[in-house]
Amino acid sequence: MIATIKAEQLEAMGVLLDATQSLRTEVTVGVSGRHLHVCQEHVEILFGKGHSLTPIRGLSQPGQFACEEQVNLRSAKGEIQNVRVLGPVRPETQVELSLTDTFRLKLDVSVPVRMSGKTEGSPGLTLVGPAGEVELERGVIIAQRHIHMTPEDAAAFGLTDKQMVAVACGDARQVVFGNVVVRVSNEYSLDFHIDTDEANAAGVKTGDKGYLVRPTLSYQLPITNLLG
Ligand SMILES: [Zn+2]
Numbered sequence: 001m002i003a004t005i006k007a008e009q010l011e012a013m014g015v016l017l018d019a020t021q022s023l024r025t026e027v028t029v030g031v032s033g034r035h036l037h038v039c040q041e042h043v044e045i046l047f048g049k050g051h052s053l054t055p056i057r058g059l060s061q062p063g064q065f066a067c068e069e070q071v072n073l074r075s076a077k078g079e080i081q082n083v084r085v086l087g088p089v090r091p092e093t094q095v096e097l098s099l100t101d102t103f104r105l106k107l108d109v110s111v112p113v114r115m116s117g118k119t120e121g122s123p124g125l126t127l128v129g130p131a132g133e134v135e136l137e138r139g140v141i142i143a144q145r146h147i148h149m150t151p152e153d154a155a156a157f158g159l160t161d162k163q164m165v166a167v168a169c170g171d172a173r174q175v176v177f178g179n180v181v182v183r184v185s186n187e188y189s190l191d192f193h194i195d196t197d198e199a200n201a202a203g204v205k206t207g208d209k210g211y212l213v214r215p216t217l218s219y220q221l222p223i224t225n226l227l228g
Pocket residue numbers: 146148193
């Protein structure tokens with residue numbers, strides 16, 4: 001069942017519609033489970049010399065894919081097994097967890113909410129693969145919620161890159177997510193990315209619909225550390 005929001009509810013929430021209703025508001029929800037991106041050096045330590053990642057299915061963003069390869073995440077006080085690697089390889093290894101996952105690992109340092117690639121000051125952990133282990137010094141983050149879109153989508157929404165918006169989704173447990181970062185690139189396709197904690201809070205899943213709502217004052221608080 002697709003979670004939907006009724007027109008009256010949208011109106012009550014001050015949905016981002018102009019007088020002519022010419023701006024689009026609907027986005028598709030994409031839920032990201034815990035995963036990691038790996039550099040080639042770490043691929044070879046974890047899975048063997050000369051190993052290259054094995055794609056099993058494409059993801060919503062063009063060129064991105066889920067891999068057959070999985071690793072275990074180990075901290076001093078906990079472990080999470082069988083965490084999926086996403087490809088292609090990246091310059092730096094990065095682990096994306098939900099807040100709930102970080103509680104399971106009982107990490108000593110709190111894990112920051114970050115956009116992908118912003119790993120400065122984040123904690124590390126141990127990656128355990130079939131061929132070897134990697135002691136990651138940093139790179140564990142909780143992903144900042146965001147919407148990928150093309151320049152054409154951005155124009156249709158009346159939005160620009162790095163703008164903060166709010167998105168309402170869910171049915172019985174409807175949530176308005178503030179601090180959603182707009183990411184605009186020709187490489188992207190339209191998708192509202194949240195993690196499993198966020199999805200569960202709103203009772204939504206991949207493929208459900210979300211709606212851009214007009215940010216109120218509370219959504220416009222400065223959050224300098226997210227985009228920096
Ligand atoms: Zn994303």
